């Protein structure tokens with residue numbers, strides 16, 4: 001859903017995700033970006049030029065001045081460790097969208113939530129997978145009853161991810177679940193709500209120095225009749241033949257399988273595929289063409305949702321910090337379960 005009034009945006013951070021996803025998505029949606037700031041000025045300048053952003057700010061104070069002048073939403077896309085200090089400098093009552101994760105651990109997540117509430121910030125976290133066009137479609141089919149009662153969710157990634165693209169991830173005590181599988185935990189919560197508990201084991205690659213876990217097995221426990229599992233291995237550097245990247249949703253009367261192209265042959269990617277089977281619709285697998293994909297299209301959703309919330313405080317904003325905090329609680333439980 002798009003808002004009636006488009007609010008302008010001020011961006012803090014000019015890294016990879018802003019270049020590859022935020023700005024292309026906002027361009028598609030017609031959202032206007034008024035100002036950008038990064039402590040590496042050259043990166044901010046490069047993006048300002050490429051995306052016609054009128055103001056490159058030299059520091060956070062200047063960014064805030066611009067944002068207040070134009071009534072902007074603050075869009076923060078920094079490493080999670082920088083969130084608390086940046087948030088505490090924003091004016092009271094400001095609308096703000098934070099990149100995921102919401103802090104590096106549950107202590108930071110609690111502090112972020114408390115700060116947002118104390119300063120009355122209208123805040124959200126960019127768990128944008130909920131808005132990926134194939135997830136929107138899956139949600140619709142399930143709501144229409146086409147696969148019956150959902151009782152099985154399977155996320156499987158056996159891919160090769162070149163982690164050196166994200167320098168800031170090296171040396172962190174927590175990595176794969178906090179920065180990657182977190183999307184799947186949040187997505188499964190979107191379909192099934194909060195689980196009773198989670199069990200997890202996350203594992204370090206023996207041959208990559210200074211990088212913590214890159215493989216995780218997570219069980220989200222929804223009781224006796226629902227299975228929800230996440231299985232990731234980012235180290236499959238042995239050709240495309242056996243790379244896998246999919247979500248599968250199974251119900252009592254059908255199933256949905258989505259091939260997630262972005263992680264295959266990364267960073268080139270392969271096309272997504274969306275198929276479903278319904279006993280109500282011919283008892284056979286059908287392919288559906290989905291317009292748009294996770295990167296960048298899904299990035300429209302959290303920002304549009306925040307604009308809708310600004311317009312109408314009764315609007316259900318599915319990416320609120322309050323909701324995101326539950327995903328952070330599960331991430332913490334996963335690490336505790338894994339002995340970390």
Ligand SMILES: NC(=O)c1ccc[n+]([C@@H]2O[C@H](COP(=O)([O-])OP(=O)(O)OC[C@H]3O[C@@H](n4cnc5c(N)ncnc54)[C@H](O)[C@@H]3O)[C@@H](O)[C@H]2O)c1
Pocket residue numbers: 012013014015016017018037038039040043077078079080082099100101126128166167168179
């Ligand atoms: N799908 C997703 O939602 C997704 C994907 C990738 C990254 N991310 C998140 O986005 C954030 C940024 O990731 P990225 O891939 O763009 O990283 P990046 O390393 O490419 O960019 C980070 C940028 O932040 C700047 N920076 C760091 N601290 C700063 C500070 N205190 N003030 C101003 N600028 C500062 C750096 O100069 C850099 O340009 C991370 O939190 C990451 O988890 C989300």
